[in-house]
Amino acid sequence: MGTGPVIKIGVDNVDISRFDKILLSNSAFLNRCFTPKEQKYSLSKIDPSPHFAVRFAAKEAVIKALSGFDLFLEHKKIEITNDAKGRPFINYLTDEPSYSNLNTDVSLSHSETSAIAFVVVYR
Secondary structure, three states, X not given: OOOOOOEEEEEEEEEOHHHHHHHXXXXXXXXXXXXXXXXXXXXXXXXXXXXXXXHHHHHHHHXXXXXXXXXXXXXXXXXXXXXXXXXXXXXXXXXXXXXXXXXEEEEEEEOOXXXXXXXXXXX
């Protein structure tokens, strides 16, 4: 019997109001944690806070899942974008070979007050 994929999971929940405050006062945080593409997408929305919050939750969930493989990436090296149908996906912005054989699925959701992301990383 062969072995199946190794699967790791991560989940994170973020209070959206944190990003209301950050957007008013902390552009350094945005530049440290979000790629230009993520900032452009989120800032294009009428209310950018939920979009930043859910992407931050996804990055935290990815970091948690990667830790199961003894891997770590900074927030800005994890990019959450959408495909042509609007489905979110993860880009690892690194040339390190240990990330090339990883597959990652992500689910994002937010209410008026909180954002949640669930991530499955497998190889």
